[in-house]
Amino acid sequence: MDINKLVDSLFCNQCVSIDILKGNIQCEYSYCECKANSNFASLLDMFANLCYLVDGSNFKDFNSELNFIDPREIRRHTMEINQTWNNHISEKTYSSNEYKYISSQSLYIIKEDLKTQKNNNSLLLRVVFWIRTLDNYFSILLDYIDNEIINESHFPTKRGVLLLRLKSKVADYVFNIRKEVPHTDPNRLKLRYFLNNLHLSKKVSADNYIKHRYLDFGTSKSFKNNDIEDLKIGFLSGDFTVDDYDWCIEESSNTSKLFYFNGINNKNEYCEIITKKVKELLESNPHFIILPELFTPVDLQEKIQQEIDDYYFRKTMKDEPVNLLMVFPGSFHSWDHNNTYIFNVSRVINSSGELVEMIYKQNQFIIKKDENHTGILESFKKHDGYEKISFTNKDITIFDTSLGRIAILICIDFIIDEIAEVLEDRLVDIIFVMAMTPKPDSGKFKRRFQELSEKNKAVVIIGNNGSKAVKNVINLPGINKPYTTNSFSEVKSISEIF
Numbered sequence: 424m425d426i427n428k429l430v431d432s433l434f435c436n437q438c439v440s441i442d443i444l445k446g447n448i449q450c451e452y453s454y455c456e457c458k459a460n461s462n463f464a465s466l467l468d469m470f471a472n473l474c475y476l477v478d479g480s481n482f483k484d485f486n487s488e489l490n491f492i493d494p495r496e497i498r499r500h501t502m503e504i505n506q507t508w509n510n511h512i513s514e515k516t517y518s519s520n521e522y523k524y525i526s527s528q529s530l531y532i533i534k535e536d537l538k539t540q541k542n543n544n545s546l547l548l549r550v551v552f553w554i555r556t557l558d559n560y561f562s563i564l565l566d567y568i569d570n571e572i573i574n575e576s577h578f579p580t581k582r583g584v585l586l587l588r589l590k591s592k593v594a595d596y597v598f599n600i601r602k603e604v605p606h607t608d609p610n611r612l613k614l615r616y617f618l619n620n621l622h623l624s625k626k627v628s629a630d631n632y633i634k635h636r637y638l639d640f641g642t643s644k645s646f647k648n649n650d651i652e653d654l655k656i657g658f659l660s661g662d663f664t665v666d667d668y669d670w671c672i673e674e675s676s677n678t679s680k681l682f683y684f685n686g687i688n689n690k691n692e693y694c695e696i697i698t699k700k701v702k703e704l705l706e707s708n709p710h711f712i713i714l715p716e717l718f719t720p721v722d723l724q725e726k727i728q729q730e731i732d733d734y735y736f737r738k739t740m741k742d743e744p745v746n747l748l749m750v751f752p753g754s755f756h757s758w759d760h761n762n763t764y765i766f767n768v769s770r771v772i773n774s775s776g777e778l779v780e781m782i783y784k785q786n787q788f789i790i791k792k793d794e795n796h797t798g799i800l801e802s803f804k805k806h807d808g809y810e811k812i813s814f815t816n817k818d819i820t821i822f823d824t825s826l827g828r829i830a831i832l833i834c835i836d837f838i839i840d841e842i843a844e845v846l847e848d849r850l851v852d853i854i855f856v857m858a859m860t861p862k863p864d865s866g867k868f869k870r871r872f873q874e875l876s877e878k879n880k881a882v883v884i885i886g887n888n889g890s891k892a893v894k895n896v897i898n899l900p901g902i903n904k905p906y907t908t909n910s911f912s913e914v915k916s917i918s919e920i921f
């Protein structure tokens with residue numbers, strides 16, 4: 424296979440796969456003239472194409488080559504590439520908005536440079552080093568964000584979504600200031616570990632619709648390392664038993680029943696307690712507040728929202744600083760407006776009391792049938808009980824913020840494989856889970872947060888309902904044991920949990 428043809432295919436937007444060392448090319452159409460298909464909308468689009476075709480098997484081969492190559496060769500490649508690119512960019516500067524376009528000249532100089540390579544092995548090295556040089560160049564996008572020139576950190580391309588790596592402030596604090604050692608992801612031979620600024624995420628997720636939203640916390644909340652010490656999480660958690668709910672149980676089949684909760688017993692009194700407790704939490708000026716699953720009927724969530732609104736108003740009137748960024752007010756079963764479906768839903772609120780996003784649980788809880796069930800659970804002696812909710816809302820919203828990427832989930836969604844893949848692939852840094860489980864710090868939950876700690880250096884924060892032993896969980900990356908307590912209500916800063 425001649426080098427020119429391989430290079431043309433690396434810039435072909437129809438190409439399915441290339442094995443650079445073996446010289447195999449698979450194009451979408453067998454008659455593809457790869458030369459003609461290098462139409463890219465932007466420099467990012469072209470970069471995504473290279474990442475798409477190089478990541479995987481080629482990148483593994485690249486790492487294999489590195490083990491046997493003279494280090495001076497590596498230096499030669501990177502120096503030559505940097506020189507070529509810097510010369511080019513000094514002549515043709517991309518100004519702040521132009522990363523959305525591509526100059527044909529840029530495409531030309533990269534292609535021509537690659538075509539000077541004498542054999543497949545050196546072409547492989549050369550193209551990976553080109554990817555890294557371009558990735559380094561794209562650090563300008565982070566500067567644009569810092570200087571508020573742009574407010575987007577994900578860029579759709581033909582090959583998938585390119586994500587700008589936001590700084591994960593909590594992870595940086597844990598590793599740079601507290602000097603903890605990150606866990607190693609055994610799947611290391613991936614382009615994502617080689618690049619600093621951009622990551623090409625997979626084009627599709629089978630089960631979910633993924634939205635990225637840039638959430639501006641304001642310049643006063645840009646979070647330096649020292650600020651992270653004082654990043655405070657407010658928890659208000661529960662240990663509800665089955666007797667605390669107003670149940671609805673319906674026949675479904677010979678082997679199963681459906682259930683949902685109409686409400687909470689002694690609701691008026693309960694709402695007063697919870698509202699009062701939220702007020703108390705606010706007095707400690709936390710950054711986040713999390714309440715657990717099946718803890719707050721929607722009208723109580725709205726009441727909490729009103730409390731936040733009042734709090735924000737009081738604080739700003741007195742010119743006092745408000746740390747609050749987001750409130751996850753717990754979830755509950757709720758009928759939709761047409762009384763057609765029930766959702767397990769949480770209304771996420773921002774610091775000034777506005778509704779930011781509705782979070783829907785997307786998977787079903789099951790009560791296993793058991794002859795020993797007593798009380799209300801007697802209905803499930805011979806029948807499994809299925810949570811009667813709709814899973815039709817499959818949105819996963821990822822908030823791109825100055826703290827890193829944030830995702831919010833309800834209970835078992837956290838341990839569902841497809842959702843974990845999304846969290847991993849979309850570089851989520853902080854995950855809040857409103858849970859109701861006897862074991863939020865062990866078993867499946869623990870396995871999942873350890874995995875996300877390895878892969879994303881992710882922080883997992885769980886507010887739990889349904890266990891007397893463990894109510895609040897914070898799992899920091901690189902640390903083997905999660906922080907757990909059984910406090911009904913508390914505010915914890917990151918520095919306090921070491």
Ligand SMILES: [Zn+2]
Pocket residue numbers: 432435436437438450451455456457458460
């Ligand atoms: Zn082609």
